[in-house]
Amino acid sequence: xxxxxxxxxxxxxxxxxxxxxxxxxxxxxxxxxxxxxxxxxxxxxxxxxxxxxxxxxxxxxxxxxxxxxxxxxxxxxxxxxxxxxxxxxxxxxxxxxxxxxxxxxxxxxxxxxxxxxxxxxxxxxxxxxxxxxxxxxxxxxxxxxxxxxxxxxxxxxxxxxxxxxxxxxxxxxxxxxxxxxxxxxxxxxxxxxxxxxxxxxxxxxxxxxx
Amino acid sequence: xxxxxxxxxxxxxxxxxxxxxxxxxxxxxxxxxxxxxxxxxxxxxxxxxxxxxxxxxxxxxxxxxxxxxxxxxxxxxxxxxxxxxxxxxxxxxxxxxxxxxxxxxxxxxxxxxxxxxxxxxxxxxxxxxxxxxxxxxxxxxxxxxxxxxxxxxxxxxxxxxxxxxxxxxxxxxxxxxxxxxxxxxxxxxxxxxxxxxxxxxxxxxxxxxxxxxxxxxxxxxxxxxxxxxxxxxxxxxxxxxxxxxxxxxxxxxxxxxxxxxxxxxxxxxxxxxxxxxxxxxxxxxxxxxxxxxxxxxxxxxxxxxxxxxxxxxxxxxxxxxxxxxxxxxxxxxxxxxxxxxxxxxxxxxxxxxxxxxxxxxxxxxxxxxxxxxxxxxxxxxxxxxxxxxxxxxxxxxxxxxxxxxxxxxxxxxxxxxxxxxxx
Numbered sequence: 001x002x003x004x005x006x007x008x009x010x011x012x013x014x015x016x017x018x019x020x021x022x023x024x025x026x027x028x029x030x031x032x033x034x035x036x037x038x039x040x041x042x043x044x045x046x047x048x049x050x051x052x053x054x055x056x057x058x059x060x061x062x063x064x065x066x067x068x069x070x071x072x073x074x075x076x077x078x079x080x081x082x083x084x085x086x087x088x089x090x091x092x093x094x095x096x097x098x099x100x101x102x103x104x105x106x107x108x109x110x111x112x113x114x115x116x117x118x119x120x121x122x123x124x125x126x127x128x129x130x131x132x133x134x135x136x137x138x139x140x141x142x143x144x145x146x147x148x149x150x151x152x153x154x155x156x157x158x159x160x161x162x163x164x165x166x167x168x169x170x171x172x173x174x175x176x177x178x179x180x181x182x183x184x185x186x187x188x189x190x191x192x193x194x195x196x197x198x199x200x201x202x203x204x205x206x207x208x209x210x
Numbered sequence: 211x212x213x214x215x216x217x218x219x220x221x222x223x224x225x226x227x228x229x230x231x232x233x234x235x236x237x238x239x240x241x242x243x244x245x246x247x248x249x250x251x252x253x254x255x256x257x258x259x260x261x262x263x264x265x266x267x268x269x270x271x272x273x274x275x276x277x278x279x280x281x282x283x284x285x286x287x288x289x290x291x292x293x294x295x296x297x298x299x300x301x302x303x304x305x306x307x308x309x310x311x312x313x314x315x316x317x318x319x320x321x322x323x324x325x326x327x328x329x330x331x332x333x334x335x336x337x338x339x340x341x342x343x344x345x346x347x348x349x350x351x352x353x354x355x356x357x358x359x360x361x362x363x364x365x366x367x368x369x370x371x372x373x374x375x376x377x378x379x380x381x382x383x384x385x386x387x388x389x390x391x392x393x394x395x396x397x398x399x400x401x402x403x404x405x406x407x408x409x410x411x412x413x414x415x416x417x418x419x420x421x422x423x424x425x426x427x428x429x430x431x432x433x434x435x436x437x438x439x440x441x442x443x444x445x446x447x448x449x450x451x452x453x454x455x456x457x458x459x460x461x462x463x464x465x466x467x468x469x470x471x472x473x474x475x476x477x478x479x480x481x482x483x484x485x486x487x488x489x490x491x492x493x494x495x496x497x498x499x500x501x502x503x504x505x506x507x508x509x510x511x512x513x514x515x516x517x518x519x520x521x522x523x524x525x526x527x528x529x530x531x532x533x534x535x536x537x538x539x540x541x542x543x544x545x546x547x548x549x550x551x552x553x554x555x556x557x558x559x560x561x562x563x564x565x566x567x568x569x570x571x572x573x574x575x576x577x578x579x580x581x582x583x584x585x586x587x588x589x590x591x592x593x594x595x596x597x598x599x600x601x602x603x604x605x606x607x608x609x610x611x612x613x614x615x616x617x618x619x620x621x622x623x624x625x626x627x628x629x630x631x632x633x
Contacts, residue, residue: 053310080372081372082236103370104234104310104313105313105329107331125400126400139333139399141398170332171333171334171346171348172332173331175331192331192332194331203311206232206310209309209310209311
């Protein structure tokens, strides 16, 4: 299902791959467009994204635990030890999820509606938290810099600068992220996965590599 | 998208640089002048220059591709890391491997011992209670081997992190051969990786390297015992054979008739004091298949001896089985300690005696001054030779015991290098 509109800035056709997208980026003028009722409002402009080498790209398809998905957008972050992508996934049942790709280490996660989450200052490496009856241990805290967006996202996300993330893990490869981009922290729960477990198609090609 | 093989040159010495790790690369080290460069800087800012007393040539040259676990990987970085154990420096090499889809993995090498290492997605559980910590991963228990401060002492090629010589991390190793779990703790994070021991020949095969891999020295912390599961298998096999042997013994015992065919009581006296020189017994019947005959002698000898020349003779053919038995029993108290030697009873087994009618010829001998000895002779047909089973059982236990001993000494060599070595 695709919805078409025109970019309020340059007039280029905007095609939505996902009908529930809240935000997208015009492929031509890189305007950040947010849906307001039936209209598209230009809220900003994406600077040129730095070159990166993720094998994933918008329109990559795959399946996680036999649930097919397509990649519709991404948020790109940078920190002192490199950058990583949070790829926005739309599953074939309409669910929205995320595939994080940090130097080819992959994790699939979903927004977990939960309140009473610990504040950023309260979180330290080695600490344990229980979410949905599973104990997670904080393995890293990353102070990152929002670097840009691309494609369709499930929420408005563009006016960011420095953000803090806490990653948590479990013995059975479950994965959680506490996202402190907004005043109200967000929790994403999921699983750290191997590349082959994602059954990815339509990947980016690298010259000289099969 | 084409690979960015830009014409990169070292800003320090001008040597050509190759970028193999795409945009993942944060640091690139000039192979010529050992400048550590910021790969994200358009001018390749020099971050560090290190003195290499002697240049180290990686055993697998940078840029070599090989197939590991079904995927092609390229060697893009090389580093040497060193630990200081009570003043002695130990160094190992780490090869950084890259595949643009599968990501990064490592090969480590220490004195000819190789490990294939991946960063873990699981978080191992560490047991700190008890004298020796352990880590648990996917149901397997890894025993703590060593904790040390590792310092990066030599770098070449590319790294997806900001590398620098002198970088330190606290490394903890836990082993469950052929695997090992390692955690590296820096100020900001703790990363766990899982290594699997790999023979040098497999590395040479995977990367199609010329010549032979260096021969491994000593026993490495997660090197699988060359006896492998063989010890356990051999024990299982031998215990199984032992059970069979026992069953066989029981069957033999069950099917043996152990029939008493003759019993007679006599008194032996010294010759010339009324003792008979020799006599024969009543004939008796040995029935059934050819089998053994047990002759038991019970005496009341005490601080005395008697020697019996015996012959089992076939009444029809005259065929004789000659044998001699000595019964000698001495005991007493010497200096407050009691002692004894020999025993009043004896037993002889004649194997393979055909059926027929037999009698015994008995010719006792004893000391001329000795007291008379009463004795009883008991003849039994078809008695199982259980001693054979005991010997077989003992022989059966020799190979697994030997193998266990060798396995144990291998483990001793392994752990002698650990924090629990105890010199």
